[in-house]
Amino acid sequence: MRTLLCILLTLCIGTMQAQQVQLSGTVVNEKNKPIENVNVYLEDSFDGALTDAKGYFSLVVNDTVVRGVLKLMHSQYGNLDIEINTKESLSEHYVLRKQDEVMGEIIITANSKNKRGRAESIGFTAMDVVSTAGSPGNIMGLLSTMPGAQTNGEDGRLLIRGGRAEESGIFINGVKVFQPYTASVGNVPVRSKFSPFLFKGMSFSAGGYSAEFGDALSGVLQLDTSDDIDVSRKDISISTVGVSFAQTHQWEKNSLSYSLNYMNLGAYTAVVKQRYNTNKPFNTASAEVVYKREVKDGGYKLYTAVDFSSIDYEQEIKPSNRVDTLAFKSNNVYMNSVYFKKLSSYMRLDIGTGLGYADYRGDNNDKYINKNSWDVNQKVKLTYQWNGKLQSFIGVDVQLSKLDLTRGMERFSERLDTDANRWALFFENNYKVTTDLTLRAGVRVSKYSAISDWAVEPRAMLTYQMNTKQQVSFSYGMFNQAMNLEQSLSLKQEDWMQANHYILNYTYEFKKRMLRAELFYKDYSKLLLTPLGRPSEYSQLGEGYAKGFDLFWKDNITFKNFNYWVTYTYIDSKRKEMYWNENVQPSYVVKHNVSVVTKYWIEQWKSQVSMTYNYSSPRHFYDIDNANKTIYKSSPIHNVSVSWAYLFSGQKILFASVDNLLGRDPVYAYQFNQRVGRADNINASAKRFVYIGFMWTISANKKTNQLDNL
Secondary structure: OHHHHHHHHHHHHHHHHOOOEEEEEEEEOOOOOEOOOOEEEEOOOOOEEEOOOOOEEEEEEOOOOEEEEEEEEEOOOEEEEEEEEEOOOEEEEEEOOOOOOOOOOOOOOOOOOOOOOOOOEEEEOHHHHHOOOOOOOOHHHHHOOOOOEEOOOOOOOOEEOOOOHHHEEEEEOOEEOOOOEOOOOOOOOOOEOOOHHHEEEEEEEOOOOOOOOOOOOOEEEEEEEOOOOOOOEEEEEEEOOEEEEEEEEEEOOEEEEEEEEEEEOHHHHHHOOOOEEEEEEEEEEEEEEEEEEEEOOEEEEEEEEEEEEEEEEEEEEOOOOEEEEEEEEEEEEEEEEEEEEEOOOOEEEEEEEEEEEEEEEEEEOOEEEEEEEEEEEEEEEEEEEOOOOEEEEEEEEEEEEEEEEEEEEOOEEEEEEEEEEEEEEEEEEEEEOOOOEEEEEEEEEEEEOOOOOOEEEEEEEEEEEOOOOEEEEEEEEEEEEOOOHHHHOOOOOOOOEEEEEEEEEEEEEEOOEEEEEEEEEEEEEEEEEOOOOOHHHOEEEEEEEEEEEEEEEEEEEEEOOEEEEEEEEEEEEEEEOEOOOOOEOOOOOOOEEEEEEEEEEEOOOOEEEEEEEEEEOOOEEEOOOOOOOOEEEOOOEEEEEEEEEEEEEOOEEEEEEEEOOOOOOOOOEEEEEOOOOEEEEEOOOOOOEEEEEEEEEEOOOOOOOOOOOO
């Protein structure tokens, strides 16, 4: 690692000292729009650069005469070769033409101007989130229609290919978010805390992800805010569950955006009957602030969010007829700061900082729990473009966490606290071996304060471009994870939990159609075993596996004004973990998962209509107090959701959606009541969820609205 840094510094110093001939210019498309991330380099040399957001590049050649071929390469626009023979610096204007049938080295492009997706990830936008029926404004709702992803009705958190919710990592601008969900108590499903409109790029990986990320056994969700300065505008939203106001001010090379949101389900639950009695309806007040500044060859972004939520209700559980009294109050603060700059034509520096604070107070019948937690993540990453074929990055990732917890009941309470530190170094190369073969290889080395051993995680992906439409790839990776802080209060972890990923991917893409098929196998080791009633006898002898395949078909062109996608995931998973000392199918795993998402634009009605169908096979639950290990099966899920967006004018939109249109009443899960010796059913709080909202945008551009791409 020290050697690599020395090489990088030597190259930079040598370049600055030997400036002889400068080749520069701008690269645009046929509409004169700049093209970013075009590889520009001299053939058979190490002299190269990438174009920036304005399409500009500059490279310096250490020679008195420059002869050869200047190559311009881009996955979406093909290649351009320019003969160079000069003794003086040159600055030219180049045009690349769009080539629909050229897939290039990368199949799936995350919708971000700085990060491109790889074969193991799927990119989507804020519009995909809000315009998909069944997921109004909730990123996790859309993810449940993606291959390898799953959300359960009583929980709402992201599960990936047989992994627990805790095994999924969520990152904003490359920085980990430790509290990505809204607070909850009982069996009220959570939502993503963040508005999808904050992000211009969202990329989901169900395994085999980059060495840049860690501490997630199953997969990661990457959310990237836009680097562009936002234009001035105002947004007003009124709905059946709340109101919001947002405003953006833009001046020179700065922009400041803020939004105020208030949600209260009191009026809604008074009209739509729920399965619980409300003492104090769910309500939340939140605010978000985004500041951006453009600096020379870089920029700075600061995102801050605060929210205050509470609820107090009583719920009768069937068939035992017990009544649970549940309540919580939660206060949260999250900050994300990113600075990025091109140090030279070849080198880029990214510095990211994340800070999270959460104060949670919950009551469950006669028991209570108060939690106060702090999390800090500091990340520094240096990227170097050696030439048109090789790019490397190296970085350091530091995470600090602290938890204070008080729990008890009327006559008993205990106060516990703990903290943990994580350090990681990561390094990765992306090398274009031949025109058709690409290798990504890296390693992540991690240390956790409670574990004596370092974790070394090698990861690699080999991608072969079969032709302009087809690609296959194979990836392998080792992934480690430590316990969360709440677990470490009662257990002392001695080793990392571990998973190995093996993934074979095939992708076919032609014009606006895509077929993606993936085989996967994960083997788990060193999982926690905690015998029931004897947590002090815990061990890390747990193990397991998850294997299966995904199919994903997306079509945006065959039918006019109509696009759709179909997803099928099969998972065969068994684990020996927690209370079970033998392999069983985990209760959170669904073996078969099907999603069909459709969107149709009706020109005469100025409307978009969307329908989503989700099917999930039954889950297995086990009575841990039953010697016969009785298996209870939840209901199969058949959920049909519809939404309708109507444009009154260019900036006024009426939006309505209904979740579970058919009014089915499935049993999501079971709870085992030791007092009555039977299993209680967990159902949705209501048969349907109906949302109606009106959105109004005020801006200089009379066509700009909150659903720009509807």
